[in-house]
Amino acid sequence: MRMSKVFYVTTAIDYANAAPHIGHVYEKILADFLARWHRLDGYQTYFLTGTDEHGEKIARAAAKAGKSPKEFVDELAEGSFRALYNRLGISYDDFIRTTQERHKRYVQEILQKVYEAGDIYYAEYEGLYSVGSERFVTEKELVDGIFPGDSEPPVLRREANYFFRMEKYRPWLLEHLQNNPDFIQPTGYRNEVLEMLKEPIGDLSISRPKERVPWGIPIPWDENHVTYVWFDALLNYVSALVAEGRFEPFWKHAWHVIGKDILKPHAVFWPTMLKAAGLPLYEKLVVHGHILALDGRKMGKSLGNAIDPAEMLEKYGVDALHYALLRDTTLAADSPFGEPVIVSRLNSDLANDLGNLLSRVRTMLLKYCGGVLPQPSPADSPIAREGVSLAARVRPLVRELRFNLALEEVLQYVRNLNKYVNDQKPWELARDEAKRKTLEDVLYTVVEGLRIASVLLEAAIPNKAKELRRALGLGDYSVADTETWGLSPAGTRIPEDAPILFPKLEASPNDAGRKAQNATGKPAARPEPSVQPQAASNDPKAANGPISIEDFARIELRVAEVIACEKHPQADKLLILQLNVGDHTRQVVSGIAQWYKPEDLIGRKLILVANLRPAKLRGVESQGMILAGEDEAGNVVVVTPEKDLPPGARVR
RNA sequence: GGCUGUGUAGCUCAGCUGGUUAGAGCGAACGACUCAUAAUCGUUAGGUCGGCGGUUCAAGUCCGCCCACAGCCA
Numbered sequence: 001m002r003m004s005k006v007f008y009v010t011t012a013i014d015y016a017n018a019a020p021h022i023g024h025v026y027e028k029i030l031a032d033f034l035a036r037w038h039r040l041d042g043y044q045t046y047f048l049t050g051t052d053e054h055g056e057k058i059a060r061a062a063a064k065a066g067k068s069p070k071e072f073v074d075e076l077a078e079g080s081f082r083a084l085y086n087r088l089g090i091s092y093d094d095f096i097r098t099t100q101e102r103h104k105r106y107v108q109e110i111l112q113k114v115y116e117a118g119d120i121y122y123a124e125y126e127g128l129y130s131v132g133s134e135r136f137v138t139e140k141e142l143v144d145g146i147f148p149g150d151s152e153p154p155v156l157r158r159e160a161n162y163f164f165r166m167e168k169y170r171p172w173l174l175e176h177l178q179n180n181p182d183f184i185q186p187t188g189y190r191n192e193v194l195e196m197l198k199e200p201i202g203d204l205s206i207s208r209p210k211e212r213v214p215w216g217i218p219i220p221w222d223e224n225h226v227t228y229v230w231f232d233a234l235l236n237y238v239s240a241l242v243a244e245g246r247f248e249p250f251w252k253h254a255w256h257v258i259g260k261d262i263l264k265p266h267a268v269f270w271p272t273m274l275k276a277a278g279l280p281l282y283e284k285l286v287v288h289g290h291i292l293a294l295d296g297r298k299m300g301k302s303l304g305n306a307i308d309p310a311e312m313l314e315k316y317g318v319d320a321l322h323y324a325l326l327r328d329t330t331l332a333a334d335s336p337f338g339e340p341v342i343v344s345r346l347n348s349d350l351a352n353d354l355g356n357l358l359s360r361v362r363t364m365l366l367k368y369c370g371g372v373l374p375q376p377s378p379a380d381s382p383i384a385r386e387g388v389s390l391a392a393r394v395r396p397l398v399r400e401l402r403f404n405l406a407l408e409e410v411l412q413y414v415r416n417l418n419k420y421v422n423d424q425k426p427w428e429l430a431r432d433e434a435k436r437k438t439l440e441d442v443l444y445t446v447v448e449g450l451r452i453a454s455v456l457l458e459a460a461i462p463n464k465a466k467e468l469r470r471a472l473g474l475g476d477y478s479v480a481d482t483e484t485w486g487l488s489p490a491g492t493r494i495p496e497d498a499p500i501l502f503p504k505l506e507a508s509p510n511d512a513g514r515k516a517q518n519a520t521g522k523p524a525a526r527p528e529p530s531v532q533p534q535a536a537s538n539d540p541k542a543a544n545g546p547i548s549i550e551d552f553a554r555i556e557l558r559v560a561e562v563i564a565c566e567k568h569p570q571a572d573k574l575l576i577l578q579l580n581v582g583d584h585t586r587q588v589v590s591g592i593a594q595w596y597k598p599e600d601l602i603g604r605k606l607i608l609v610a611n612l613r614p615a616k617l618r619g620v621e622s623q624g625m626i627l628a629g630e631d632e633a634g635n636v637v638v639v640t641p642e643k644d645l646p647p648g649a650r651v652r
Numbered sequence: 653g654g655c656u657g658u659g660u661a662g663c664u665c666a667g668c669u670g671g672u673u674a675g676a677g678c679g680a681a682c683g684a685c686u687c688a689u690a691a692u693c694g695u696u697a698g699g700u701c702g703g704c705g706g707u708u709c710a711a712g713u714c715c716g717c718c719c720a721c722a723g724c725c726a
Contacts (some may be wrong), residue, residue: 189656192725193724198655328664341664344663344679351691358688360687360691364688404665412677413690415693422693428686
């Protein structure tokens with residue numbers, strides 16, 4: 001009986017004329033969060049992203065790079081954008097490229113339809129044309145004779161183009177906005193659009209002469225013209241669905257996630273185009289602000305303060321990057337962002353609050369309950385009630401696009417779970433056999449609380465949420481499953497070994513004040529957290545002086561058998577080893593490629609530092625390091641057991 | 653110039669249709685605890701809620717003006 005829930009989310013398609021930056025990534029992460037959340041919450045969900053690949057600017061960039069437009073966009077779309085989004089774990093269902101046949105065909109179809117309906121006409125136009133911005137500009141828009149953002153002054157151009165009768169639909173659109181307050185969110189952007197619609201918006205030029213801009217979709221009834229950017233690009237949101245037979249049921253439920261810089265095309269051009277084409281409107285326009293540097297200034301290569309998303313990804317991982325971007329930004333305004341923000345969120349929320357809670361409950365279950373999850377605890381305790389009611393508080397926050405608050409809500413619960421553990425003192429209960437049942441209830445309650453929290457955080461930390469549950473022997477659950485207490489099955493075996501969920505990073509002491517960012521605009525010394533992958537620490541304090549037996553005991557050394565080994569694709573000195581450590585396998589990246597060939601190592605037993613903080617080396621995760629020694633000539637030799645030991649054996 | 657936002661504790665932000673001593677997280681200090689990733693928990697931190705004026709029994713929360721910042725339009 002109940003209506004099935006459907007959700008369709010898109011991002012803007014990225015203009016493939018330069019490499020992706022943090023803004024592109026931010027938007028994909030917002031959309032990914034929405035997509036994952038709705039999937040978890042029982043919506044039939046479809047997530048589209050892609051690249052915009054036509055236009056004069058791309059043709060020029062390609063020529064400059066000495067490539068054909070097609071070669072050029074292929075490399076950027078697949079090699080840069082899509083590859084990065086894959087590494088970021090963006091869970092798109094389809095990746096559309098406007099140069100694909102399926103898209104071109106649909107654009108032509110819609111053009112033809114609107115043309116036949118009489119909403120496209122041919123007219124001549126003369127005016128100042130900005131090549132940089134690919135449009136005609138007015139005198140008033142010029143600053144010192146140049147259109148802002150351009151490097152050259154506009155040129156006088158006379159062109160005959162096709163125009164779409166956009167103005168005709170203005171009253172209708174205005175009324176639609178007034179009747180649907182949630183159509184454009186946050187409301188600040190809606191107000192801006194209402195403002196635009198108070199005055200004539202004019203008709204929209206939708207073609208360019210082919211001899212000047214050959215890189216585009218031909219106008220179906222006039223081979224001398226190609227489709228101009230917006231009438232081409234915007235249609236991707238529908239063309240991708242139609243091509244895959246998914247117009248139904250998804251289109252009506254579309255949420256478009258876009259940056260505020262392209263508000264007008266999405267809020268004005270696009271609805272009128274849809275109306276003219278006889279298509280239903282999208283459901284909601286989700287507008288976000290921009291990512292700024294930590295000092296609140298714009299980010300830019302020329303300012304030297306741009307942060308490289310690929311670098312952030314390597315250093316901090318998918319989950320911390322997603323979480324920090326979602327937790328520390330708001331859509332309504334531009335948000336400052338940078339490494340200290342990620343480190344701070346990673347350490348406090350993810351490592352200390354969430355990861356450590358997992359760690360402590362795991363230890364106690366293994367110690368006090370033989371690693372077996374006890375019977376469900378009562379569902380009427382305050383902490384249980386809070387847990388099952390959490391989704392009801394988080395859900396509306398997500399739908400209202402207040403992601404930062406949604407995540408904070410869950411973290412507050414995690415903190416309450418930590419408090420609960422402190423108050424109940426299971427380590428004391430464990431000393432008294434008469435309090436056995438209470439002890440079990442307490443530990444079960446924490447596991448159940450973590451299960452709930454992990455699901456409600458999963459859209460933001462997709463990998464780690466699953467990993468958290470695996471560390472408790474649990475599988476996957478829906479948001480609805482968090483509204484019932486006691487779904488973690490009694491008798492579940494808690495895995496004995498689990499890596500630290502979120503290893504902490506040490507921020508450099510100078511990071512505290514955001515103002516510390518130098519104001520001169522020079523890159524200077526980046527105040528970034530010190531991540532020490534595998535190399536020995538350079539910290540002078542740590543390098544010398546005797547250590548205690550306790551210090552040594554913190555180092556977990558184990559025998560590991562090499563079950564596979566390959567060269568790192570992007571580094572000459574690195575090998576990627578797959579190690580059998582007894583009850584599980586590990587991937588370790590080691591800088592020994594100059595001395596060992598992959599086949600030399602397979603089958604051999606080495607000594608692994610098993611509790612080293614994981615790190616990414618040239619993009620590949622390394623979960624530990626291999627012991628090796630060096631002679632005076634600099635030759636490196638791996639350390640192996642003198643006699644055979646089983647994989648996983650502890651070394652002391 | 654017009655318009656729309658934003659301006660709340662050192663930092664990042666909550667505060668719905670006006671109503672007890674203005675809240676949270678981070679950071680800092682002190683204390684408690686030891687199951688845990690030197691983690692956690694508690695207490696404390698005295699912010700004229702950008703400024704001025706007004707409406708009201710009562711305003712961060714409504715109105716007017718002004719200032720700063722962002723953006724849109726012209």
